[in-house]
Amino acid sequence: MTKRFGDTIAVNDLSFAVNEGELVALLGPSGGGKTTVLRLIAGLETPTSGDIFIRGHRVNDLPVQKRNIGFVFQSYALFKNMTVYRNIAFGLRVKKWKRRAARERVEELMQLFGLEQLGHRYPHQLSGGQRQRVAIARALAPKPDVLLLDEPFGAVDAKIRQELREWLVRLHHQFNVTTLFVTHDQEEAMEVASRIGILNCGRLEQVGSPQEVYEQPANEFVARFIGVMNVIELEVRNGMACLDQIAFPAPGYKDGDKVRVGFRPYNVRVSPSTDEYRCQAVIRHTYFLGIMMRLDLELPSGARVCARLTKEDYKRLGLATGMRVSFQIAEHKILGAAQNSNAHTAAGSGCTHGER
Amino acid sequence: MITERQTARGSPPRVAGSGSGAGRFLLVVIAMLFALVFLFLPLLNVFAKAFEKGWTVFYGALVNPDTVSAIKLSLTITAITVPLNLIFGIAAAWAIAKFEFRWKSLLVALIDLPFSVSPVVTGLMFVLLFGLRGYLGPWLDAHNIQVIYAVPGMVLATTFVTLPFVARELIPVMQSAGNEQEQAALTLGASGWQTFWHVTLPSVKLALLYGVILCNARALGEFGAVSVVSGHITGLTDTLPLRVEKLYQEYNSTAAFAVASILALLALVTLAIKTAFEWHTQRVYARAERATSDARTTRTKST
Incomplete structure (x- = not known):
């Protein structure tokens, strides 16, 4: 289906199905058209073209x-x-439920919540978390076929958000209502949903289980949006995509082509000895992230690569900021040709958003 | 204005640096003195003058058939005008606050028109329209309908003058409320009418009440426009304010003040109703809070 507001296309040729009883997340940056999709399904907006089935x-x-x-x-x-x-009972009242049935339903929900x-x-007179529970209870009271949640955790603070996520999963098990929720927080989507649909600029980039979208991202946008991804630009020489000592086979590209390659920070192996691996770098920054450490590596050409390892490994290897190290990339993915051949300066822009 | 009133209900935030005790004291004294000298004392004086010559004269002035007729007429006009404006005000505020349409700014400007036009001009306007020599006068006369120098004209004039009150109060409140609550009601299965009745209306009830009270006060007290279209027929088209003026012109000042005190009393009653209503709302909220904490303490005790 497609939805336009004037000249702006909010939702572009979107098509997907949610199975009965599933909990699906629509994930994407703000302004990506997620809320519009929910509103289309709810009937609060009319699609410009296309059909909606429930x-x-x-x-x-x-x-x-x-x-x-x-x-x-x-x-x-x-x-x-x-x-x-009365908030929770509202849907029952307007749907003319019998008084007693309505009271039982509301009391049951209030107890559960x-x-x-x-x-x-x-x-x-309620706290943010309480308000949210009331809102969900109210929506569930008339036994809907589909539950649509628009950024359900957006308005509560980080600590409560974690509890609420777990609670939402439990709730979904209990009611088994087909649920579609919208979020811009990839962590939240990964944790809660059984499937994730990634929306960007009104387009559905990929639909899949959290593992699928993480391990087999359909394109660069998904790869960068889900988790953290290094994206660097390499030049093809003799059939190999190269940048400094990094070299990947680049089948299907001819010499002189620019290729974009993505890899996860945890796929970067780092060694304190400069001759253990082929690629050379200097540790420019180290970030403490709880049990993980993040290292910013600077390559001889000035490109930056981000690596991630456990605190134990970091200590065992005796790494420190400013040290010369060698590294290798255990797993990578060729994302495609670079659109702009003079974008070499942007190459290896390092870690993208979604940093944790 | 209503939003300010509503937010001002809680204790005002203390602005840093404004806290010198003397300054605050001075401001309060100025405000109080002003209210006393310009609002309270004149009002008190009306009542004092009314009772100057004792109860009997006061009572006599009130039971005068012309005065009784004026009271009746004023109440009749108000009883027609206020509901009319209530309906118009809600409809206009709803349209302006919840929908986007062409000429919206024009509608907003038109609602304010009665505020900017002098009431006397309003009266003349209606005379020009409905009077015998007016545009519609001959036709109305041929069908035996009298508008000018009769009740219909006075109702029209009063409605015109009081038109902005309800809408003006409602628009900001409705705009700030947005329409998510309404949409939520729709998704829960409520019809348009149910949504309006259970969600929209209750959420603006204070503003609505305030608008109705202002509208009511003005409808009772309107002088200029009504004076022009009434024709001053004693016992027939005299409203309370017109009656007061007439009595005053006849040097019957005690009777004039007696009637005036009735007008003032009506104003005070509406003000009291409004205050009582606000108190009631606050009490409901407080009770909800208390009920919850009571339930909680009993629960913790029992466990």
Whole structure:
């Protein structure tokens, strides 16, 4: 399906399916069209072209109210003038549930979500985490076919976010509702979802399990967005893509071509002896990341490569900032030809975003 | 203005550096003195003048049939005008706050028009439209409908003058609320009407109340526009303010002040209703908080 706002294409020719009971993440940078996809499914926006099916039924012509979806807004959009109880009960009330059934349902949800004590409170009297739970409980109350979550953890602080992730996974097991959630946090998507769809500029770049998108990224964007990836630009000489002492076979490229190559920092082996591996470098910076250490290596040409190893290895090898070392790249992936042949200065821009 | 009022409900943030005690004291005294001299004392004086010659004269002035008719007329006009403006105000505020459309800024400007046009001009405008020599006058006369110098004209004039009150109060509140709550209601299966009734309306109730009170006060007190279209027919088209003016012109100042005190009293009553309503809302919230903490202590005790 496609959605345009005026001249801007928010969602471009997007097509994917979510299986019954699955928990899928839509991951992408902000402005990538993720929220628009959710709103299209919910019926809060109308697609410019294309179809949306829920449980095999085409829902394009169904109004929002009839789609039987649960939507959790990024801001939660709780009804300010209603208590927690009445917020959760709202969907049941407008759907004309029997009074007793509705009360039982709301009480069941409040218990499950640990909200029993808060039934009389108003949204402004709740903490961020509590608000989020109320928002999800409210969306789940009328037993929706699909649960749509827009950046569900965006508005809570980092510490609670971790708890909430685990809680969301447990919750999903319990209710087994087909769930689609949107996030810009790759870590969150990897941890929570059984499958991840990566969206960039309204395009779906790849759909796959967390392991698939991490280990077999479909393209450079995915590779750089999921986890940390070194991307360097090499020149092909005698069938080999080269930069300083780095050399990879580059089948299908002719001499003089520029090739972009990506590799994960943990695939970089570093040795304190300069002749153990072929490639030479100097450690420019070391970063302490908990149990891992990150090293910024400077190659003779000035290109930078990022390596990652455990603290134990770092100590055992006796590495330090400023030291001359040798390294090799255990695994790499040729991402394609460089678009711009004079972009050599940008080569080896080192670690991309998503640093942890 | 309403947003300021709402945020101001909590204790004001203490601005660093403004905290010299003497300065604060001075500001409070100035504000209090001003309110006392320009707001409270004149109002008090109205009541004092009204009772100057004792209860009997006061009562006599009020039961005068012309005064009773004026009270009735004022209440009638208000009873028609306020609901009309309520409907218009909600519709206009809804359209302006929640939708994008062409000529939106024009609509916003038009809503303000009655504020910028002198009420007397408003009155003349209606005379020009509906009067016997006006554009629609001959047609109305032929169908035996009297607008000018009759109640319909006065209702029209009052509605025009009070048009901005409800909409002006609602627009900022509705705009700041955005429409996510409404969208959430829709995704939960609520119809448009249910969404409006259960979500939109309650979230603006204070602003709505304030708008209605302002509208009500102005509808009761409107003089200029109504004066032009009323024709001053004693016992027929005199509203309370017109009656006060007439009595005053007839040098019957005690009666004038007696009637004026009725107007002032009505204003005070509406103000009291508004305050009571705000108190009530705060109490509801406080009770919710208390109920929760009570439940919690009992639970911790039992475990």
